[in-house]
Every structure is written in structure tokens, then in C-alpha cells.
Amino acid sequence: MLLKEIILKNFRGYRNEHRIPIDQLTAFVGKNDAGKSTIFDALAIFFEHPLGKIDASDVCVHADCSCEVIIGCVFTDFPEEITIDTTSSTSLSGEYLLNHDGELEIHKIYECSNGKIIKPKIFAVANHPTADGCSGLLSKKNADLKKLGDSVGIDTSVDKRSNVALRKAIWEKYEDLQLQVVKVQLDKEDAKVIWDKLFKYLPEYALFRADRPSTDEDAEVQDPLKVAIKQAIQEVQSELDTVKDKVQLHALDVAKRTLIKLSDFDSKLASELTPVFKSDPKWDGLFKLSLTGDDGIPINKRGSGVRRLVLFSFFRAEAERLKEEKGKGNIIYAVEEPETAQHPDNQRKIIETFQSIAEADGCQVLLTTHVPVLASLLPVNSIRHITLDYENGRSVGFGSNDVIKQVASDLGVIPDKRAKVIVCVEGPHDLQFFRRINPLLIDNDSSIIDIFNDPRVALVVLGGSTLKEWVNQHYLKNLGLPEVHIYDRDELQNDGKYKYQDARDAVNDRNDGSIAFLTTKREMENYLHIDAINEALQPVIVTPLTFNLTDDCDVEGEIKIALNGQGKIQRRSLKHWLNEDAADHMSLPRLIDRNSYEEIRSWFLEIGQRVN
Template identity: 75%
Template sequence: MFLKEVVLQNFRGYKNQHRIQIDQLTAFIGKNDAGKSSIFDALAVFFDHPLGKIDASDICVHAGVSGELRIGCVFTDFPGSITIDASSVTSLSDEYLLNVDGALEIHKIYEFSDGTLKKPKVFAIANHPTASGFDGLLSKKNAELKKSGETANIDAGVDKRSNAALRKAIWGSAADLKLGHSEIQLDKEDAKAVWEQLSNYLPEYALFRADRPSTDEDSEVQDPLKVAIKQAIEEVQTELDAVKEKVKARTLDVANRTITKLADFDENLSSQLNPNFKSDPKWDGLFKLSLTGDDDIPINKRGSGVRRLVLFSFFRAEAERLREEHKKGNIIYAVEEPETAQHPGNQRKVIEALQAIAEADGCQVMLTTHVPALASLLPIDSIRYVCSHEQNGRDVRIADDDVIRTVVADLGIIPDKRAKVLVCVEGPHDLQFLRRISGLFRAEDDTVIDMFADPRVALVVLGGSTLKEWVNQHYLKNVGLPEVHIYDRDELKNGKYKYQDDKDAVNARRDGSIGFLTAKREMENYLHIDAISEALHPVIGVNFTFALSDDCDVETEIKTQLSGQGKIQRRSIKHWLNEDAASRMTIGRLKERIGYDEIKGWFTEIANRVV
């Protein structure tokens, strides 16, 4: 299931009811103590995460002495059918358990009075029958449903053993169900069975907090390492069983001979003794895995930034394992302040990695930050600005012109005063491509600017579909730096390319800025077919033979040739192309694709603006 919205009411700073929109990638930006982490903690409570603890101190201080605290989630991509028992297969729509928008909305409600928080109840917020005699059917037992069915004169052919069939027939007999906003409690009769089934489809929620020690003794590190040991033991279990039997035989022989010798001293005592193994050996308890560097320096003795990067990697591995073991369709990565203890170069890599994860099937990423460098790397439509609000305690605003201006004003957009030029691209994949191709040029000529390491260059991801807003509103003009914009040309429509006007607008500024459209359709069109095959063949076992032209849609061509036969593991095809395939490019291959002079020209224009 895909999380589309979070609902908070009277939870910490969130007074009244707040509905927070969630996308594939969602970035909560705001000042310290704005309420960003509270959203993550509320989700931890909803998904029963081990870190999700709730008590009376979580009640909003402005909520009054009695009321209710709500934590809700709205989902799409829910299962088409639900099996309540062997004889009852139904659907959420048949049970009228979807909200007015056709989505699944679940609230956990905690009533409170005099500062005491009651046990939560689970409700579906639904567009449900309210007509007299046709409401409340989900809470009725089979005998009650049969009586309601007799009253409604339902067809005699209905399977009266099935509650779902009875409800459907009863509702079907109504002239007007008077559907309306209802809260259906999911802890009674078949409603409880529906919730138990739905719980199996909830996304796996993986929370990575900012305030933690980050050592290799942390449970987040030890758990995946223990799993690795367990899996390794399972693979050699046959050999271990053989060792166990040999040890048993050897020790039993020694024990029996000892008892025989004991009989020489006390035959009565020796007759009472029998050799016996109390338990089988715990193989996994014999091994403890730790991480050390080349000089055998343990991870907990390394710098905090290194420890956090390693821990973040373990966290990702453990989250993916949980999804596989629980057979959950989706996973939500919630990462607080990924910039913590990281060099600016690593901050950028972490954000690019999170953006790539968000593009993989079944993955959503949420992050919090108050660092302008990260804000500038995020697509605009992913941004949620969190701030205080007089009446509601907190406000979470979706990015629009006003929000972006506020973010730029509150956080700034350029963190490093050494910056001399802004390099603006559409998305993170463009950065990945340029990172790898720039390495080719620098290997050939070390005077080529290293735009990813040079502090005079600041990188800004404009967010694709919202790029026009950045250009038209010129959000970055107050920074006072020239800009180099590089956009994909894309397709020709109505005599113009997608960003042609935006490129022309940048070039018309007369402030030293310059805009480019790629001569080819997209960055991927500069790749060589051999580099693509070398990158993807080990994964999917296919050599690509399509004609890689300047105008083709490379991703679509790959999908067409695969025709559903190959499986790209947890990563989008664009991710593979702009990282793995781009890493296999050479100067010769780039020249063969007739991209050498054009791309080198981009780097030259960037270098001209840092002097």
C-alpha cells in the first residue's frame, strides 16, 4: 500500500486536525523544533515501530483536559480483495470502507481525560451507509445479519453462512443507502477480521533518527549482522550437523568409559548415571561480527560521520530484509537529518541515494532537514515547509511560489560563501551522469573543473516539472551569482522543445547566466550501447541490441526489449543508466556518440564563471 496522507490531531504541537500530503519523496523542511520529527514519531506509533512509544506527554498542551488524539494514514494501492475466512472473500469497496476519494483511511484514536491516555481504537474513515437498518452491519454477528436479511427480503440463494455475502445482499436491497462520512470501528466482528488482514499489507516503516550514538554495538547494526551470521549458518547446516554428531559421539564415548571406570569404585552410583546432552549447540551465539578498517580500527573508534554512514547503510539493509521476510509490498524510509555529521560532499551523495531509493518500486522516502544545501538539491514538489501557526500550533505547507520564497528567505539556498556559480539541472539522475562523465574529462585533463568537489560550484536540482517556476520567478536572484542551466531537450512539440523558453529566459538575463538544452533527447542518449549492456547484463542477462539514437527514449527501449523478462533489483532503469552504465563510459565511447565537445563545453562555461 502507498501512503498518500498523514492525519494528526492533538499530537504534540499539532493542535486540531492536520492533513499532510505524502509523495514518493517527501522532504520536511523547517527550523529547529518546528515539528518535523513529530510527524515521523507519529508514524512510528501508527505502524507499531519499536521506537514508536506514546504516552500522556504526547497530548497537545492546547488540547484541553479531555478529547482525543488521532494519528491517521490514507493509503492507495490497497489489495483488491480481502479474505476474512475460508468462506468469505470481499473487498474494501464492497464493504464501503473507502473514504469519499476512494482511498483507505485508517485512524488510531486515543481518548484522553485529566491527562490520561486511553488504549487506542482503530477506525476506518469511510463513505459508508447511514440509512436506518443498513448501517452498522460490519459490527453484527451472523445471526443478527440473518435477521436483517429477512427484514430486507434478500434473495434466498444468498450464502447465509457468509457474513460478507449477507451484507452485500442487504445493502443491495436498499433504495438509497444514504452514503456519508462514517467512522467504522475495526475491532468488532468482521471489521476486526478485515483490519487483521489489512495489517499484513501495511508498508514496512523504517525510522532512522538523528540523535543516536552510531556505534557498531547499536541494535540497528547488530541485528543485520546477526542475520548475516544466521543465514551463513543455515547454508552450512549440513556440515555443522555432521560436526555436532561427531562431537556427540566422541564425548559420549568418553562419558561411557568414565562411567565404566566409576563402577570400579561405586557400582550403585555408576548405574544411576546416564550421559545426556541438555541442548543442541547455539551456533549463532558462537560468532560475533564487527566492522574494522584496514588498520583493524573498530567502527566505534572512527569519526562520527563515518559511523553514521555505515549505520545508515545497515539501516537500509535491515529495512529491505524486513520487507522481504514480512512479504510487504512497500517500504517507507523515514530519515531524520541525513546531513548530520556529514561533509557537504557526502550530504549530496546521501540525498542522491535517497532520491534513487524513492524511485524504486515499492519504496517511499521521507526526510527532515533544516540545512539549505539539502533543500536546494530536492525537487520542489517534494518539499513540505513546517512552521508554527497561531491557531493550529503547526502548519505543514506544500511547496508553491510563496513557500519556496519562504524557504529561500528562512534557510537561505547557498550554504557556502565560497560559491561563485550555481549549476542548475532538472533532477538527481542528471547529477549522477555528470559526476561520472566529469571523471572521464578530468582523467584526460586535470585542468577540467571538478564541479562536485570545487566549493566555488553550488549544485541545484530544480525538480523537473516545477523547473519553470524557478526560472520564471528567478528564486535565486537574491543570491547574486551567475547560473549555468543544463536541461534535457526532450521531444519536439508544437515546434518547440519542452524547456526551450526557459533556456531562452536564462540567456536573456544579462547577469552572466547561461542556459543549455542537450543536443540529444536526454543525458541517457549520450551513453554507448556497449556501456548499457555491460552495466545491465550481469543483472538481467540480456545484451541490448536496439538502435541507440539521439531521439529515442532509452528507458522505454530497454523496457520494450525486456518485455517483462528481466528484473531490475529495487532500482529504476534511469538509476542503472546514469550510474552503472555511465561509469562504463570512456572518452572513446563518448566521442563515438558525438557528445565529447558538447559536454566539455558545459564544463568550460562553468569554469569561466568561478574565476
């Protein structure tokens, strides 16, 4: 299941009801103590994470007299069918357990009594039958459903052993179920069974806090290492059993010889003593691992930034292991302040990594930050701005230019006034391609500039922007700077033109120093070499691809055909693999062999001419 929305009410600073939309990548930005970590803690409580504990001090101090705390989640991609028992299966829609939008909305409600939080009540907020006689059926026992069924005259062919069949038959007897959005408690009979089944489908929630020592003694490091030790021990268990048996035989022999000598003092005492091993040896407790890096230097002695990156890698590995062990399809990575102790270069890499993770099937990434450098790299549509609010305690803004402008102002994300040229590309995958090809050209031609590190170049993704690009766009659009546009040619459309042909011509007709290109090849992926693609993919697909990579073929489509319709590899899109992994394997000779070098070089030369 995928998390679509978080609902908070009376939890810490979140007074009244707050609904916070969640995407594949969602970033909570705001000043210190704005309430970013509170959202992560609420999710930890909802998903029953080991770090998720709630107590009376979590109740909002401005809550109404009920002292009722609500932590809720809305999910999509829930299972189509739920097995109640060996003979009955049902669906959430068939049980009227979906909300007005056809989504699964679960509320956990905590009440505070005598200064203590009691066990939560769990509800589905659903568009549910409320007509007399047909409400509350999910909490009724089989005998009660039979009586109710008889009273409304259900068909005699209905299997009365099945609660699912009885409920369906009863509801069908009503012309108007009077569906209304109500809270259906999931604590009795089939309602509880359904929740117990659903709980197993909830995403694995992995929380990485900001406040931690980041050493190899952290649980995220030690737990996976301990798992590795256990797995290794299982693989050599037969050899260890042999060792154990030999040790026991030797120890018993020593004990027996000792008893013989004891009998010299008292034969009765010796005959009554028998050596017994209390327990088998704990092999996994004999091993303790620590991490060392280059030149044998312990990780604990490395810089805090390196330690944190290593620790986060272990955190990811452990989270994925737990997801696989529990059979869960999705995972949510919640990472507080990933920029901590990181150089700005690493911060960019971290954001790119998180974006890649968020693109994978079943993965969602939640971040918090209040640092302008990191915030400037975030996609605009991912940003949730948290501020103090007199009426509701907190306010969560998103989606509007006013909100983005406020984020930029609050965090101090300012436009780069050194910009001399604006480079516009279609989407983020194009930027990833250029990020890898640009250095190849620089190594061969000193006149080529580094468009990613030269402050005179402002990069704009037309299909979506980061906060920094948004700021630059709003600042630079009034400066009359020349622009360089690079669009995929794609295929001819029904009107005999290419998709962006008119846009290219419009830019070229400006007479303001701007220039636009349509690629001579179909897409950026067509500038790759088949050897680079195979080197990137072969570790995961084994069999080399043999299709004819031409200027006009659908590269992604050809690979999909070769993979029998598979559109993703290891939950990452093929476009992702091609523009990053395959592009990483490109070289100057391969660019030349694909007749790509001169054309790409001409684009970069045009950019360079406009910064001087």
C-alpha cells in the same frame, strides 16, 4: 500501500487536527524542538515499530477534556481484493471503507484513563452507509445478517453462508444508502478480519534516530550480522549435527566410564544415574562479529561520520530484509538528521542517495533537518516547514512560495552572490548525467570548469528545483546574468518543430549574452555508449543488450522491449540507471566513439566563457 497523509490530533505539541501530506521524498524542516521527531514517533506508534511506545505524557497538555489522541494515516495503492475466508473475498470499495477521495484512511484513537493509555480503537474513516437498517453491517454476525436479509427480502439465490454476499445483497435493496463520512470501528467480526488482513499490507516502517552512539554494537548492525550467522549455520547444519553427535558420543563414553568407577563406591548409586544432555548446543551464540575496515582498523575507531554511514547501510539492509520476510511490498525509511557528523560533500551524496531510494517502486523516504546546507539540497516540493503555532500548537506549511521563503529565512539559506552564469536544464536526470560527464572533459581539457563546484555557476532544474536553486532563482533573476539553457531535442511534433525549439529561439533572441541549445541527439541517454549501458546493467539483467544505439532511437524504450516490457530494474527507473549507473561507465574514448565529445564540450565551453 503508499503513505499519502499523516493525521495527528492531541499528540504532544500537535493540538487539534493536523493533516500532513507525504510524497515519495518528504523532508520536515524547522528549528530545534519544532516537532519534527514527534511525527516520526507517531508513525512508529501507528506501525507498531519496536521504538514506538505511547504513554500518558504523550497527550497534548492543551488537549480537550476527552484526552483523546488520534494518530492516523491515509494510504493509496491498497490491495484490490481482500480474502475474508477460504470462500469469500471482498474489496474496500465494496465494503464502503474508503474515504470521500477513494483512499484508505485509518485512525488509531488512544484514550487516557487514570493516567494510563488504554489499547487503541481502530477506525476506518469512510464514506459509509448510514441509512436505518443498513449501517454497521461489518460488525454483525452471520445470524444477524441473515435475519436482516430476510427482513428486507433479499434474493433467495444469495449465499447466506457468506457475510460478504449478505451485506452486498442488503445494501442493494436500498435506493439511498445515505452515504456519509463516518468512523467505522474495525474491532468486530468481518471488520476486524479486514483490518487484520490490511495490517499485513502496511508498509514496513524503518526508523533511524539521530541520538545514537553509531558503533558496531548498535542493533542495526548486530541484528543483520546475527541473521547472517543463523543463515550460515542453517547451510552447514548437517555438518554441525555430525559434530554434535561426535561430541555427545565422546561425552557419553566419558560419563559411562565415570559411572563404572563410581560403582566401586556404591553400585546402587551408579545404576540409578543416566547422563542426559539438557539441550542442543546454541551454535549462533558461539559467534560474535565486529567490523573492520581498511588496514584492519575497527569501524568503532573510525570517525563518527564514517561510522554513521556504515550504520545506516546496515539499517537499510535490515529494513529491506524485514520487508521481504514479512512479504510487504512497500517500505518507509524515516531518518532523523542524516547530516549528523557528515562533511558537506557527503551531505550532497546522502541527499542524492535518498532521492534515488525514493524513486524506487514502493519506497518512501522521510527526513528531518534544521541544517541550512542539507536543506538547500532538498527538492522544494518535498519540504514541510514545522513551526510553533499559538492556536494549534504546531503548524505544518508546504507548497507555497511564502512557505519556501520562510524556510530559507529561518534556516539561513542565502543566495550565492558569486554566481556569474545560470545553467538551466530540463530535469534532475540531466544534472546526474552532467555530474558524471563533466569530470571526463576536465581531465582532457583544462579549460573546462567544474560546474558543480564552481560557485560562479548557478544550476537550475526547470522541471523542479531544490531549495538552493529556488533561492538563487529569486535572487538572480533580477541581476540580468547570462543564462545557458540545454534542452533535449526529443522527436518532431505535429507542427514540424521540436518540443523546446521555440524556447531555445526565445533565449537566443534576448541579446543579453544568454545562449540555448537543443541536443543534436534525441535525449541525454543517446550520448551514452552501448558498452557503458551493458556494464551498468549486466550484473542485474545478465544478457547483454544488442539493440542499435543511434542518435534518434528511444534508448529507454529499446531496453524496455529487451526486458519484455519491464520498465524498472530492482525498482529503479531505467532513466535512473542510464543517467547514473551507465554514465558512471562512460569514458573519453566512448564519448568520442559516440560522436558526443565535441558537442558536450561546446556546452561546457560556453558556460566557462560566461564566468570570466
